[in-house]
Amino acid sequence: MLTVVYAVVVLGLVAAVFGFILAYASKVFAVKVDEREEAIASILPGANCGGCGYAGCGAYAAAIAAGKAPTNACAAGGNSVAAKIAEIMGTESSDISIRNVAFVKCAGGDNTQRKFDYLGLKDCLSASRVGGTGPLACPSGCLGYGSCVAACPFGHISVKNGVAVVDHENCVGCMACADACPKHLIVKVPYEADINISCSSKEKGAALRKYCNIGCLGCHICEKTCQHDAIHVIDNLAVIDHSKCTSCGECVAKCPRHLIHDARLNTEGETPQSAD
Amino acid sequence: MLTNILSISLGAILIENFIFSQFLGICPFMGVSKKMDTAMGMGLAVTFVMGVASMFTWLVNEFLLIPFEIEYMQTVAYILVIAALVQFVEMFLKKSIPSLYQALGIYLPLITTNCAVLGVAVLNTQNGYNFIESVVYGVTGGLGFTLAILLFASVRERTEFAEYPKPFEGFPIALVSAGLIALAFMGFTGLKIW
Numbered sequence: 001m002l003t004v005v006y007a008v009v010v011l012g013l014v015a016a017v018f019g020f021i022l023a024y025a026s027k028v029f030a031v032k033v034d035e036r037e038e039a040i041a042s043i044l045p046g047a048n049c050g051g052c053g054y055a056g057c058g059a060y061a062a063a064i065a066a067g068k069a070p071t072n073a074c075a076a077g078g079n080s081v082a083a084k085i086a087e088i089m090g091t092e093s094s095d096i097s098i099r100n101v102a103f104v105k106c107a108g109g110d111n112t113q114r115k116f117d118y119l120g121l122k123d124c125l126s127a128s129r130v131g132g133t134g135p136l137a138c139p140s141g142c143l144g145y146g147s148c149v150a151a152c153p154f155g156h157i158s159v160k161n162g163v164a165v166v167d168h169e170n171c172v173g174c175m176a177c178a179d180a181c182p183k184h185l186i187v188k189v190p191y192e193a194d195i196n197i198s199c200s201s202k203e204k205g206a207a208l209r210k211y212c213n214i215g216c217l218g219c220h221i222c223e224k225t226c227q228h229d230a231i232h233v234i235d236n237l238a239v240i241d242h243s244k245c246t247s248c249g250e251c252v253a254k255c256p257r258h259l260i261h262d263a264r265l266n267t268e269g270e271t272p273q274s275a276d
Numbered sequence: 277m278l279t280n281i282l283s284i285s286l287g288a289i290l291i292e293n294f295i296f297s298q299f300l301g302i303c304p305f306m307g308v309s310k311k312m313d314t315a316m317g318m319g320l321a322v323t324f325v326m327g328v329a330s331m332f333t334w335l336v337n338e339f340l341l342i343p344f345e346i347e348y349m350q351t352v353a354y355i356l357v358i359a360a361l362v363q364f365v366e367m368f369l370k371k372s373i374p375s376l377y378q379a380l381g382i383y384l385p386l387i388t389t390n391c392a393v394l395g396v397a398v399l400n401t402q403n404g405y406n407f408i409e410s411v412v413y414g415v416t417g418g419l420g421f422t423l424a425i426l427l428f429a430s431v432r433e434r435t436e437f438a439e440y441p442k443p444f445e446g447f448p449i450a451l452v453s454a455g456l457i458a459l460a461f462m463g464f465t466g467l468k469i470w
Binding site: 003006007010011014015018019021022025026029030031058121122123126 | 336340341344345346349352353356357360363364367368370371372374378434437438439
């Protein structure tokens with residue numbers, strides 16, 4: 001009988017001691033959470049894309065609540081989310097100023113010859129380390145193993161015909177894909193910029209012609225065609241100045257390699273519409 | 277004394293690894309092994325809890341259970357100690373290392389019911405270890421757990437990219453690779469130097 005009493009008393013006392021210690025600890029280690037922070041975090045898309053420049057939606061919410069971040073930095077959420085956040089913070093709502101999207105500066109893929117058959121991990125970084133620059137004959141071409149596809153939190157980038165393609169309409173511009181690309185082919189362009197150059201090769205035209213059917217030869221035809229001084233060939237590669245480009249589409253039609261990409265065209269080979 | 281501690285450590289880490297030889301603590305082992313960094317965090321949290329739990333359960337056993345002759349309450353008393361400890365660790369992490377707290381998620385409170393932690397306490401008593409030996413066994417057992425979960429996480433990170441038949445996707449391939457690593461750990465059985 002006595003052992004039962006001992007058991008109850010001893011264990012009860014031990015439990016009580018632990019209970020007091022935990023109660024005290026919960027005061028010492030209490031974490032203060034700003035109510036606004038939780039409210040903002042519940043509004044944000046929760047994809048943790050990092051497009052706002054913070055580690056994730058939670059970090060961005062904390063920064064807004066602390067007054068350290070603007071309310072309109074979430075490109076993925078768009079203007080409606082920015083307005084709701086501004087409402088919570090009690091500040092004036094402001095639209096997201098410039099919408100940026102990602103663009104893959106390569107259209108090679110199946111148009112480019114391969115140095116060897118790569119059978120390793122289906123991952124661009126691994127592939128790019130084999131044979132110096134990877135299996136592709138072009139040292140700056142898209143490998144097409146889809147590391148950017150895996151990195152995109154929204155599923156707005158895909159590999160078509162061996163080359164990554166961004167969904168221009170739906171891309172939120174978080175640039176998570178750009179960090180995943182070992183060739184650094186993915187750049188941030190303004191959403192309004194319809195015309196982009198789908199090539200990153202600075203190789204001379206004669207050499208490039210041997211392994212890629214689509215890459216930029218640096219032939220200057222686009223430069224001569226452009227009436228707005230927006231396109232220039234620098235180091236054998238056409239470079240477009242989005243501040244001058246009017247999206248007229250003349251260079252798209254004239255390019256002998258058809259590598260100037262017009263976001264308004266969904267299928268290749270279609271005649272570009274004039275934007276007047 | 278030193279050789280004794282060395283043999284306990286070697287036994288806990290390699291020969292009688294908690295995961296691969298005694299099959300204790302499989303739940304977090306399968307659950308938190310998808311990424312190396314969270315696996316590392318889990319391993320260290322379990323190591324800490326196992327070490328401190330060994331210390332406190334030895335004290336409770338020696339100074340409460342044995343003097344009052346209530347050793348039959350061992351399991352209840354140990355679970356009480358472990359639950360309180362895990363609660364404490366959880367509060368501490370939430371305050372000090374919120375990123376680790378979020379990464380561990382549901383598996384942190386699950387350390388409470390982790391049989392590796394209760395296992396180390398019970399084994400300490402069964403093997404009749406003294407205070408220092410208990411703590412050493414707890415910490416090195418936790419290090420063995422960390423080694424196991426890190427090895428397994430690195431294998432799983434690679435199987436993400438590997439090509440294997442569709443029906444094996446997800447947990448089946450994880451269980452198969454866990455089994456293969458366990459087989460490899462059987463090789464340490466002959467490693468009894470002291």
